[in-house]
Amino acid sequence: MSHDKMYQINLLKTAKGQIDGIIKMLEDGRYCIDISNQIIAVQGLLKKTNLDVLDNHxxxxxxEAIKEGNEDAKIKELTQILDRLIK
Amino acid sequence: MSHDKMYQINLLKTAKGQIDGIIKMLEDGRYCIDISNQIIAVQGLLKKTNLDVLDNHxxxxxxEAIKEGNEDAKIKELTQILDRLIK
Amino acid sequence: MSHDKMYQINLLKTAKGQIDGIIKMLEDGRYCIDISNQIIAVQGLLKKTNLDVLDNHxxxxxxEAIKEGNEDAKIKELTQILDRLIK
Amino acid sequence: MSHDKMYQINLLKTAKGQIDGIIKMLEDGRYCIDISNQIIAVQGLLKKTNLDVLDNHxxxxxxEAIKEGNEDAKIKELTQILDRLIK
Known part of the structure; x- marks a missing residue:
């Protein structure tokens, strides 16, 4: 497996572990704002993962598509994803 | 446990399950754009959870703080979270 | 006019001025990434304005609505705006 | 001037006009949530402009950089902008 993929998988595993932590916080009745901040931290990990995926893409x-001269579909796809990603 | 907390925990458990799916996609060498779209879907679940947490807050x-007349700290905290959340 | 309103109006006037600058950059054929960064800067000003509007709200x-005991509609409205604002 | 540039400039001019409208709303003491929604609308126009700028880029x-074999700096730049844009 490539270095990038392992990096992305590790980020996702960290995100999973942090979600477990947030579930525990909810079960323990921890303060809402602390929980909200933890969710934002997980969002950060997912963003980081997605950026790496797109960077590699x-x-x-x-x-490759540009080198082969058939990049239109690839670029359209990329812009569509950016449309979903960008607030 | 309150209905809201169970709802939030279920959203988080769904998010965890979807992250497992993304890890599998990476291991299987699935197409980057499909993976990116899946990460965006998980981001949506986390946003939904955070909105519910804040709504309840x-x-x-x-x-309560407003009723007791000591809302300043609470409102400041809320605005700080919004600052982190809003693009 | 309140201090907050003047602050918000000044932010918006600054944003307008920066948009003029971006239009000039486009007319001058300036580099895309520089233009993109300038748009992000204006987005930051608009976010700042909106945060101040919501903080005041x-x-x-x-x-007031909570003090008068009729806060349901107001809180629902606030959560709906957060839903639109939060990525 | 290219069609794309005129499109981007028109979006920016519309954004400017809408900001004038928001300033008027503030001066008229209009309801905060209505003002906040209008700011979100302007944010949408700026996002649309930025997406078009990046799509063209x-x-x-x-x-061109990929065709000439010197794409590293360009791709790094693009990923950096995405990092700023993506929440």
Whole structure:
């Protein structure tokens, strides 16, 4: 498996572990704002993962498509994802 | 445990399950854009959870503080979280 | 006019001025990434304005409604705005 | 001037006009939530503009760099902007 994939998988495993922690906080009746901040932290991990996925996508899939001269679909796909990602 | 807490915990458990699915997609070498879209879906679940946590926070903690006349700290806290949450 | 309102109006006027600058950059054929970064800066000003508007809303409108015991509609409205604001 | 640039400039001019409207709403003491919703609408226009700028950037600048084999800096730049844009 590539270094990037392991990095992405590790980020996701960390996110899972943090979600377990948030579930525990809810069960323990911890303060709402602390819980909300923890959810934001997990969102940060998922964003980081997604950025790495997209960075790799551009460096490999989009790049190959451009080299082969059939990039239109790839670029359209990328812009559609950006539309979903960008607030 | 309150209905809201169970709802929030179920959302988080669903998010965990979906993260397992994304890890599998990475291990199987699935297409980057499909993986990115799945991460966005998990982000949506976490946002939903956080909104419910904050909605409850306003309905209970902030409301009580206002009734007791000592809301300044609570409102400041809420605005700080909004600052972190809002793009 | 209140201090807060003047602050919000000044932020918006600054945002307008920066948009003029971006239009000029486009007319001058400036580099895309520089233009994109400038748009992000204006987004930051609008976020700041909106946070101040909401902070004031909570401190006055929501607070009054809670004091008068008819806060349901106000809190629902606030959560709906947060849903639109939060990515 | 290219069609895309005119499209982006028109979006920005519309955003400016809407900001004028929000300033008027503030001066008229209009309801906070209505003002907040209007700011969100302007944010939408700016996002749309930025997406179009980035879409064009990928189709032209990034594509050329890849064709010429010197894409590393361009891709790094793009990922950095995505990091700023994505919540």
């Amino acid at each position: 551009i460096k490999h899939c989009v790049k | 306003i309905k209970h903690c902030v409301k | 909570i401190k006055h409108c929501v607070k | 990928i189709k032209h600048c990034v594509k």
